Amino acid sequence: MSTHDLRTRVREQAKHRLPAPVVDRIRARASLRERVRVLEAEAQESRQLNRRIAELTDVVAELLIPLDARDQDRVDEVLARYQQGL
Amino acid sequence: MSTVVSDDGILLPAASRPFLVEIDGHYVWSLTPERDGVRQLGGVLVPWPGVLRPYLSGRGRVRVTDTTGAEVLYDAEVGLGAGDGPLAVVDRAGNRLCVDKVGHLTRSFExxxxxxxxxxxxxxxxxxxxxxxxxxxxxxxxxxxxxxxxxxxxxxxxxxxxxxxxxxxxxxxxxxxxxxxxxxxxxxxxxxxxxxxxxxxxxxxxxxxxxxxxxxxxxxxxxxxxxxxxxxxxxxxxxxxxxxxxxxxxxxxxxxxxxxxxxxxxxxxxxxxxxxxxxxxxxxxxxxxxxxxxxxxRGFRAEMGLWTGFVTGPDVRSVPRGPSPFARWVAPQLGELPVLDVGTGTGRDALWFARRGHRTGAVDFSRAAVTMVRRKAARHGVDVDADQLILGELRSTLLHGTRLARDPHHLYARQLIGCLDDPALDQLWRLARMALRPGGGRLFLEFSATHDGPDGAAGTPLAPEGLVRRVDPARVQAAIEAAGGVVEELVVVPGEDLLGGDDPAICRIRAAWPARNTKDDR
CATH class of the missing domain: 3.30.460.10 (Beta Polymerase, domain 2)
Known part of the structure; x- marks a missing residue:
């Protein structure tokens, strides 16, 4: 039997000797850790929306409204100026 | 114990105070053994910072001292890497570089x-x-x-x-x-x-x-x-x-x-x-x-510095010159429409397309790459419209998409997919949708694909420096279709990686974005 197998077997035996409430607490803690990990990832996704909002605000204010003029010379000018300012 | 300088790093006595490292008589890096190193037999091994590694090939004098210069731990000529030239940490113009406190290579005020x-x-x-x-x-x-x-x-x-x-x-x-x-x-x-x-x-x-x-x-x-x-x-x-x-x-x-x-x-x-x-x-x-x-x-330029380091560093010489096999595969399919090389890198393919008479644009998120392509185009007398496109930035993508919607091109991207994170990939599909729907251009992709052999899994890091990763072709096809595109051709064949080495599986895709029907427009 390898060291790994031995370690797994000892753990399994220990688990069976633990009272049920202790096993439940360990399971709950592991599940909490996973929930915190997921929550942190979700919080990070929400934070990233800040940049998306700022970019959309910038595009609407600096690009979309001037482009609505539909005048090609004006459109070219607006696009060139927007690019220079990025 | 004595201090040892090798390709792995610097092995020196355990200490929690800082030391300075000079190469060729110039300050390049400071380290604190206990903080930066790993304890091993004989002391603490502090690995060379990744940004210095491309420069550590050749022979030269390395000196390790305390911050006052009074205590000298090491001062000897040493050979590092496979090179036999002089060891020096300098940029292309010969300016001395050092590692700053956030780990970037920079020039010193010294x-x-x-x-x-x-x-x-x-x-x-x-x-x-x-x-x-x-x-x-x-x-x-x-x-x-x-x-x-x-x-x-x-x-x-x-x-x-x-x-x-x-x-x-x-x-x-x-x-x-x-x-x-x-x-x-x-x-x-x-x-x-x-x-x-x-x-x-x-x-x-x-x-x-x-x-x-x-x-x-x-x-x-x-x-x-x-x-x-x-x-x-x-x-x-x-x-x-x-x-x-x-x-x-x-x-x-x-x-x-x-x-x-x-x-x-x-x-x-x-x-x-x-x-x-x-x-x-x-x-x-x-x-x-x-x-x-x-x-x-943050999040839109995570690897920009590493790519710029590659483009301006010595390893860029490993990228072959002249057209890639993929460019030769794509060229007969281009017809009259101009082509935009997205993630152009050294511009090898963009320059070749331009030389063949195609109106050609080239974009990259690294300004150093854009500068390099402009310089090469001017030197060779070809017309390549090179510009910066940051796919991680919505503003940048929308700007280029707006332009391309009015000036239809094909989009060409070799070894780009494997460099992008998911948000940047989403922006690439957005760019393709904006650019290709009005004019009927095609998206031509080539990337290192997953395969059943060793190191064939998705995400496996590839040259240079792990900046390119293997990608599953089925996922790319699904993403294109989800973004409204149609994959017209998909093949997986042996080919070349970014540095011209053999790659057992590269995927080539040609995709189109058919014009929207009335239902889609609603």
Whole structure:
């Protein structure tokens, strides 16, 4: 039997000797850790929306409204100026 | 015990104080063994920083000393890597480089002549004036320049730039980013050449008379609740009253605005021991603060510095010249429409398309790559319209998409897919949709694909430096279809990786974005 197998077997035996409430607490803690990990990832996704909002605000204010003029010379000018300012 | 210098790094006695490393008689790096190294038989091995590794091939003198230079741990000629040329950490123009406190390669102020230092001081002063008068924010001197002024009455040795901060009135990150966009627009209008480093900091590039560029960082500082945040990555407790109203400090005969309580700012930045010099100092930023700043302000240029390092470093010579096999495969399919090479890199394929008479554009998120392609195009007398496209930035994608919608092109992207994270990939499909629907152009993709052999899994890092990853063709096809595209051809064949080496599986895709029908338009 390898060291790994031995370690797994000892753990399994220990688990069976633990009272049920202790096993439940360990399971709950592991599940909490996973929930915190997921929550942190979700919080990070929400934070990233800040940049998306700022970019959309910038595009609407600096690009979309001037482009609505539909005048090609004006459109070219607006696009060139927007690019220079990025 | 003795100190050993090898390809792995520097093996030296365990110590919690800093040491300086010189190569070829010039400072390149400082380290603290206990903090930076791994204990092993014989002492602590501190690995070479990744940014130095491309330069560590050849023979030269390496010297390791304490910060005063009095205690010499190592001073000998050594051979590193496979090269037999001289060992020197220099850029293409021969300028000496060193590793700064955030791990980037940079030029040192050590050898700066007095008149050049005067230009840096005057340029920094001009930046502060332009920020106040034209961008509407009041900036104060901070970080190394503030530390040097307060502690030593001069600029610090080994410091390579000046740092300015402004205290924003905003508390919402979206407003802070919008303000930063406004600042960069105003500064560009004043003639400044600048780089955007995050949603809250820009780098002004000040040309100096000795030919190099001094970097003047302009960082936002702000409060969210009771927490003070200041870019780079600082967060913690510092009240507004420690910053405003400003005090004035003098540095090399110039007056600069400074935080109202500079000592409190320096303790916030460098800890209570800030009066004791420590060239190998590194910030100990609260992880929760870094996580917030990353989430709010960053994410669009994570690997840009590494690609720029590759394009400007010695390893770029490994990229073959002339057209790739993929370019030869695509060329007969181009017809009359012009082609845009997305993620052009060294521009080898874009230049070839242009030489064959195709109207050709080339975009890359690395400005160094764009500069390289422009230079090559001018040298070879071919017309390639090279520009920066940052797929991680919605603004940049929409700008190029708007242009391409009015000036239809094919899109060509070789070894790009494996370099992009998911948000950037989404932007690529957005660009394809905007660019290809009106004019009927095609998206031509080639990338290193997953396969059943060893190292064939998705995400397996590939050359150069793991910056390209293997991608599952089925996932790419699904993403194209989800974005409204149609895959017209998909083949997986043996081919070449980015450096021209054999790759057992590369995937080639040709996709179209059919025009929308009325139902889609609703």
């Amino acid at each position: 050898a700066t002549a007095e008149e050049v230092r005067e230009e840096i001081m005057a340029g920094t002063r001009r930046a502060i004036d332009d920020l106040r008068e034209h961008a509407g924010v009041k900036a104060y001197l901070n970080y190394g320049a503030l530390l040097g002024a307060i502690r030593e009455g001069r600029m610090l040795a080994h410091d390579s730039d000046t740092d300015l901060c402004y205290l924003s009135d905003h508390t919402s990150p979206a407003d802070i980013i919008t303000e930063s966009y406004r600042i960069s627009r105003a500064m560009r209008a004043r003639g400044w050449n600048l780089l955007r480093m995050s949603g809250g900091d820009i780098k002004l590039l000040l040309p100096l008379s000795d030919g190099r560029l001094c970097h003047i960082d302009v960082f936002v500082a702000f409060h969210v609740g009771d927490t003070f945040f200041q870019l780079g990555n600082r967060s913690g407790d510092l009240p507004r009253s420690a910053i405003e109203p400003f005090s004035t400090i003098e540095l090399h005969g110039h007056e600069f605005p400074a935080p109202r309580d500079p000592e409190a700012m320096l303790a916030f930045l460098y800890g209570l021991d800030w009066r004791t010099p420590d060239p190998s100092f590194r910030y100990a930023d609260p992880p929760a603060g870094v996580r917030r700043l990353d989430g709010w302000l």
